[in-house]
Amino acid sequence: MKITEKLQQHQEVCSKPTYSFEYFVPKTTQGVQNLYDRMDKMYQSSLPLFIDITWNAGGGTLSKLSTELVSTSQSVLGLETCMHLTCTNMEISMIDDALESAYNSGCQNILALRGDPPRDAVNWQPTEGGFAYAKDLISYIRCKYGDYFDIGVAGYPEGHPEEPNKLKNLKYLKEKVDAGANFIVTQMFYDVDNFIQWCKEVREFGIDVPIIPGIMPITGYAAFLRRASWGQINIPKYFFALLDPIKDNDELVREIGTKLVVEMCRKLLSSGYINHLHIYTMNLEKASLMILEQLDLLPTENEYLTEPISMLPWRKSLNPKRKFEEVRPIFWQRRPYSYVARTSNWAVDEFPNGRFGDSSSPAFGELDLCGGTLLRQSSKKCLELWSTPESINDLAQLVISYLNGKINCLPWSDMPIDREVDALLSHLIQLNIKMIITVNSQPQINGTPSSDKIYGWGPKDGYVYQKEYLEFLLPKTKLPSLQAKLEKNKILTYFAVDFEDNLVTNHSKDSKANAVTWGIFPGREVLQPTIVEKVSFLAWKEEFYRILEEWKIHLIENNASDSVNFIQSLLEDYVLVNIVDNNFVSPNDDIFDLLMSL
Numbered sequence: 344m345k346i347t348e349k350l351q352q353h354q355e356v357c358s359k360p361t362y363s364f365e366y367f368v369p370k371t372t373q374g375v376q377n378l379y380d381r382m383d384k385m386y387q388s389s390l391p392l393f394i395d396i397t398w399n400a401g402g403g404t405l406s407k408l409s410t411e412l413v414s415t416s417q418s419v420l421g422l423e424t425c426m427h428l429t430c431t432n433m434e435i436s437m438i439d440d441a442l443e444s445a446y447n448s449g450c451q452n453i454l455a456l457r458g459d460p461p462r463d464a465v466n467w468q469p470t471e472g473g474f475a476y477a478k479d480l481i482s483y484i485r486c487k488y489g490d491y492f493d494i495g496v497a498g499y500p501e502g503h504p505e506e507p508n509k510l511k512n513l514k515y516l517k518e519k520v521d522a523g524a525n526f527i528v529t530q531m532f533y534d535v536d537n538f539i540q541w542c543k544e545v546r547e548f549g550i551d552v553p554i555i556p557g558i559m560p561i562t563g564y565a566a567f568l569r570r571a572s573w574g575q576i577n578i579p580k581y582f583f584a585l586l587d588p589i590k591d592n593d594e595l596v597r598e599i600g601t602k603l604v605v606e607m608c609r610k611l612l613s614s615g616y617i618n619h620l621h622i623y624t625m626n627l628e629k630a631s632l633m634i635l636e637q638l639d640l641l642p643t644e645n646e647y648l649t650e651p652i653s654m655l656p657w658r659k660s661l662n663p664k665r666k667f668e669e670v671r672p673i674f675w676q677r678r679p680y681s682y683v684a685r686t687s688n689w690a691v692d693e694f695p696n697g698r699f700g701d702s703s704s705p706a707f708g709e710l711d712l713c714g715g716t717l718l719r720q721s722s723k724k725c726l727e728l729w730s731t732p733e734s735i736n737d738l739a740q741l742v743i744s745y746l747n748g749k750i751n752c753l754p755w756s757d758m759p760i761d762r763e764v765d766a767l768l769s770h771l772i773q774l775n776i777k778m779i780i781t782v783n784s785q786p787q788i789n790g791t792p793s794s795d796k797i798y799g800w801g802p803k804d805g806y807v808y809q810k811e812y813l814e815f816l817l818p819k820t821k822l823p824s825l826q827a828k829l830e831k832n833k834i835l836t837y838f839a840v841d842f843e844d845n846l847v848t849n850h851s852k853d854s855k856a857n858a859v860t861w862g863i864f865p866g867r868e869v870l871q872p873t874i875v876e877k878v879s880f881l882a883w884k885e886e887f888y889r890i891l892e893e894w895k896i897h898l899i900e901n902n903a904s905d906s907v908n909f910i911q912s913l914l915e916d917y918v919l920v921n922i923v924d925n926n927f928v929s930p931n932d933d934i935f936d937l938l939m940s941l
Contacts, residue, residue: 393422445492451493496516563597791807814920
């Protein structure tokens with residue numbers, strides 16, 4: 344959705360100011376993975392109107408990371424995203440590639456910039472076959488894509504470093520708006536009186552598009568001075584008076600600096616020109632949220648309930664190819680990145696029914712769709728997070744730490760555990776102590792209101808249901824005993840498969856998708872957004888064992904030979920099992936009782 348439409352839509356129903364976050368592209372693959380987690384976490388805690396991603400010009404890895412970040416934030420995280428695009432070192436073919444990538448991912452917002460000179464250049468020079476000014480880039484985007492994109496441009500309330508003449512800067516800004524720009528995002532500033540005066544001059548110059556101020560948190564004294572110097576920003580004397588005496592105390596600088604920025608924002612929001620704040624996060628969480636908390640802008644509990652994060656148990660993708668997607672297999676519950684990547688080539692009409700339940704269909708893309716690796720962590724990060732488990736007891740303790748929230752991910756679980764697990768927590772811990780390694784789970788739910796803070800999803804005034812589900816690693820030696828017990832309890836259905844693709848199940852041959860989550864809502868058909876079925880489970884099995892193999896490679900790189908041998912034993916001696924308890928009204932935990940009896 345376009346930013347200007349979102350701003351207008353919000354203001355029609357609520358006078359409360361809105362905000363957005365800006366992130367820059369990290370230099371390392373591990374940094375990118377960490378940023379995805381931070382973007383997701385900040386969205387869940389604050390519900391920004393949109394986020395934006397800076398552009399790294401010049402082609403190569405960094406430029407590709409810019410488009411990858413935009414695509415992932417739209418398609419996987421379901422965040423409304425604005426992509427920066429500059430003229431620096433950009434031939435038209437490269438601009439075309441970037442715009443096409445944004446279009447295909449469903450991104451409808453571009454911040455069109457001339458850009459800064461490359462680091463090794465003194466002055467900015469246009470690229471041969473590219474554009475010299477942002478207005479030319481805007482005109483080109485409008486020519487190619489019409490009104491599809493909302494286009495933002497940069498505003499300079501303290502003047503452009505290359506053009507001190509205020510009148511000329513206003514003229515250039517007007518030219519960009521006349522070329523097709525829809526909104527203005529300003530450079531950082533701390534002189535709020537000057538900014539408000541500039542807004543007045545912008546309006547008097549005939550520019551009436553939304554003005555969005557760029558807000559830079561103060562996190563440390565040296566960084567504060569460096570950023571202001573880089574942007575040639577005027578710092579009011581009272582900022583120095585308060586910050587200079589405490590410059591060696593980072594915590595105090597952040598505390599006082601936050602109060603100064605909050606005071607500045609309050610004055611902006613009362614000026615009549617501003618109703619949205621754009622925060623330059625510098626890829627950090629705490630300072631940005633401190634500002635919003637002190638401004639009393641963070642969503643209240645009632646706002647979470649009236650505007651749920653997701654109308655499904657998983658966050659809806661904003662990629663237009665996935666607009667009809669209402670069903671996902673439960674196996675990827677905590678691995679949305681690989682799931683979206685492996686289903687990225689599905690056609691619009693293949694969501695939700697075109698793939699599931701058809702064993703002859705090549706339901707999922709190859710594993711190399713996920714960027715060459717399924718483990719989202721570097722070798723060093725794997726060691727920091729999971730150390731070097733050498734026994735099944737070590738692995739069990741690692742899983743228990745995850746269940747208790749002491750670590751945020753496991754090799755097969757990208758997402759932190761949520762509090763839905765509390766209903767099963769003691770049982771899951773006992774199973775791991777018994778050396779049954781739990782991989783994924785959900786509790787039984789029978790008609791809980793859709794507004795419930797833990798289990799709720801979907802439209803309000805509805806009711807949600809879940810069958811208990813458990814996925815786990817079991818020693819092969821215990822599988823015959825498990826099969827025998829499951830033969831006596833037809834309500835429990837299961838799949839079990841080993842590394843060699845030997846599959847056993849008590850599902851009938853003509854069995855298709857088994858809905859394990861569903862919702863009943865006024866005036867709607869039944870929604871059943873989470874399922875278990877054979878084709879998906881076999882695709883997940885392939886991915887799961889590949890994750891173990893990649894983990895083993897990282898352990899080899901860390902010279903952890905005992906751990907390497909242990910992971911190999913998991914591949915050879917364990918079977919991946921999932922069980923569904925189809926009796927969703929029973930108060931008993933039949934899956935737990937069965938496994939504890941093995």
